[in-house]
Amino acid sequence: MNNRKWLAGIVLAGAAVSLAVMPAASGAEQYLPRLGDIMNLVQVRHAKLWFAGQAKNWDLAGYELAQLKQSLSDAAAFYSGLPVDNVTTLSQPIQSISDAITAKDGKRFASAVTELTSGCNACHASMDRGYVAIRIPTEKPFGNQDFRPQGR
Secondary structure (H helix, E strand, O other), X not given: OHHHHHHHHHHHXXXXXXXXXXXXXXXXXXXXXXXXXXXXXXXXXHHHHHHHHHOOOHHHHHHHHHHHHHHHHHXXXXXXXXXXXXXXXXXXXXXXXXXXXHHOOHHHHHHHHHHHHXXXXXXXXXXXXXXXXXXXXXXXXXXXXXXXXXXX
């Protein structure tokens, strides 16, 4: 039941994604995802990254890491009020995760994801958002995805 509630929350969050309207340089309106929506995607990528690494599906883990990294870059680019130093300090754990994926080293992977998670929480605390506490997932919320490596 917890998995269903978690998945329902993800679906509802995705369905309720609200967009801010920003004027573009040409005068036309440009749609910009809200910071909270980008961070929700980061949280989903964090969970999927973890489960892919636990299943030793290194291709999926690499993909999820790239998506997570892009979302963090988007957040930093779109929202100038973010403490960019905090976002960029995540580059070391992200590199460590990438190195562990390349080496197919589950122990290094787990350590690096733990370091990334701590970095996320430190960033939240620096923005007086310490109540947004991220942790290593304990349950698979995506019953519709097989995280095991697939035969080619």
